[in-house]
Ligand SMILES: Nc1ncnc2c1ncn2[C@@H]1O[C@H](COP(=O)(O)OP(=O)(O)O)[C@@H](O)[C@H]1O
């Protein structure tokens with residue numbers, strides 16, 4: 001196999017990296033791809049609980065790079081979704097136990113075994129971040145429509161460009177009501193400021209919180225706007241780069257909604 | 269602009285927090301990128317002196333190099349008194365040497 005390794009990063013913490021990694025990973029696997037999600041947040045692992053796999057950890061990514069086990073032994077198979085695997089972080093080490101050359105080796109291994117490997121990057125721009133971006137093919141930058149988050153995203157985008165990686169942007173936790181009231185940056189503002197290609201727009205959605213409570217993938221919840229957005233992002237990554245991006249603001253108005261429904265019928 | 273924010277604009281002149289956020293961001297990003305590491309200006313000054321000295325005799329001590337910031341833009345300002353222009357031949361010699 002000759003898969004792709006993609007890092008999910010943001011600079012700032014708490015903007016949705018882990019949620020995005022778990023959700024896009026699940027969506028890609030549901031679309032029939034062989035997927036590994038790798039928790040690179042050494043010392044502060046969380047991807048396992050978001051995916052509901054915390055009880056099944058035996059080995060972790062540090063064990064893999066230190067040769068204590070095979071990649072296959074550390075990769076936990078999701079029981080609900082075929083072809084979805086989690087490589088958990090170690091909880092007892094710190095970020096410096098992994099060296100950049102380890103990452104080159106690990107990413108090559110991942111490319112051989114999987115169609116897609118998504119790396120959940122730690123917050124910050126120190127060693128953990130440097131490791132996570134060291135040997136990837138592509139990068140996804142997450143930000144929320146807030147000044148501090150966009151500023152951190154800009155910094156990270158600069159660091160990625162310096163490594164010849166052109167990242168794509170996901171704006172997460174959009175609240176259309178606030179945007180319309182003039183009290184939240186719109187995705188147009190954010191893209192304008194960052195001047196970077198957009199990969200997707202994800203609304204603030206209570207179902208994300210419920211899904212992280214229960215450890216069930218948001219992309220399998222019915223009628224979740226965020227889940228739907230993640231599924232479409234996964235399709236864009238997997239051979240449909242031009243799939244239109246839904247504008248969360250368009251959903252606001254009843255008439256636009258109706259128009260859209262009618263428009264859809266006509267197409268069918 | 270949405271209908272709501274238009275009404276808001278008409279009712280009171282104060283800007284909505286969304287536009288304030290965008291402006292603050294645009295300034296912050298420009299300023300962030302202007303920050304230079306300690307020593308970088310000195311390195312640049314050394315290099316510039318070397319290049320300029322091929323063409324002009326300059327007073328190395330009174331050369332100054334500065335970054336000046338204005339709202340939304342910035343400039344690198346180099347100021348140096350010239351003692352004399354060098355002869356073309358000597359320029360070429362100087363270049364061959366390096
Ligand atoms: N679209 C969303 N709607 C609602 N809550 C969200 C959304 N995205 C993320 N969250 C919540 O925000 C918090 C931080 O998300 P997380 O993925 O852990 O961020 P990070 O990994 O960047 O630190 C979590 O509690 C998560 O459930």
Ligand SMILES: [Mg+2]
Nearest residue numbers: 017018041046
């Ligand atoms: Mg996280």
